[in-house]
Amino acid sequence: MEGIKKKYSMTEEMFKNAIGKEGFTIAEYKKKLADQIAISRIVEHEVKSKILITDNELDQYLSENKEIRKESDGFNISHVFFRKADNRQQVEAKAMDIYKKIKAGGNFSDTARQYSEDASAQSGGSLGFIKKSDMSKEFLDVLSKMKDGDVSEPFWSGNGIHILRLNERKEFKNPQELKEAVRQKLMDDKFIKEYRSWIKGLRERAYVEIKL
Known part of the structure; x- marks a missing residue:
């Protein structure tokens, strides 16, 4: 504190x-x-510490996605996410309230952990690096007006409402930078998959214990 x-x-x-x-x-x-x-710390020990991207996985991904060498521009971003609900205005009001807390000095990562309705919440809302060609028009329109460190006002996508933080705008100058960015992307993707699997396992074990 x-x-x-x-x-x-x-x-x-x-x-x-x-x-x-x-x-x-x-x-x-x-x-x-x-x-x-x-x-x-539990998530770090049980999930993150066990994630490894081998050079073979990295080379295979680059081989199967040759266009990434040409489309290397993108953004390292985090978000706080709110799912769609029947009461659209209620979701918008909640998102705006959280946005105001962040702008008043609230820590973005802590806020994402507490309020975000997305698997990325456990990593402080981090979505890692995403290339431009993988982003929706809604995201690109918002990010095009942001500088590194900026936090966006809440906006709708097809899935719900997002509050974005632009951690860093990426433009890769050499192949090694690109490889490391791809490695991080693969690690982020694997983390989300493994985290969901871990949570599912916890729920299943809890269900069995309750029945017993």
């Missing part, structure tokens, strides 16, 4: 008031942070 106060130049009183507005006491906020850290 000292790091948070230092980062946003907050006094102890300002910090207490800020978390009070969120409905937390100091003790409750400490527990929330501890729970988030514990969950992140």
Whole structure:
């Protein structure tokens, strides 16, 4: 918490008031942070640490996707995502409220972990590097107006509402940079797949234990 106060130049009183507005006491906020850290460490140990992209996998992907060498421009992005619902206005209001929290100084990654309705929430909303040719028009229209570090206002795609953070605009200058970006993309893809499988396994084991 000292790091948070230092980062946003907050006094102890300002910090207490800020978390009070969120409905937390100091003790409750400490527990929330501890729970988030514990969950992140478990995911790191059980999922991320076991993900490996071999050189053979990387070479095979590059061989099967030769166009990526020509279409190497893209974006490293994170998002907070809200699924479609029957009450469209309610989803929009919720997204705008979260956007305002971020703009008021809230940590984007922590906010994504807490509120995002997407598997990427556990990695702080990170979607990694995505090339332009893989992005929808809605994403490209928003990102074209952003600079590194910017956070977008909520916007709709075909799946729901997104709040984007542009971590970095990528333009690869040599083959090694491109290979490392592809490696990260494959790791991100594998993480989402393995994370969903891990969660499914936990639910199945919990169901068996309850029945027993």
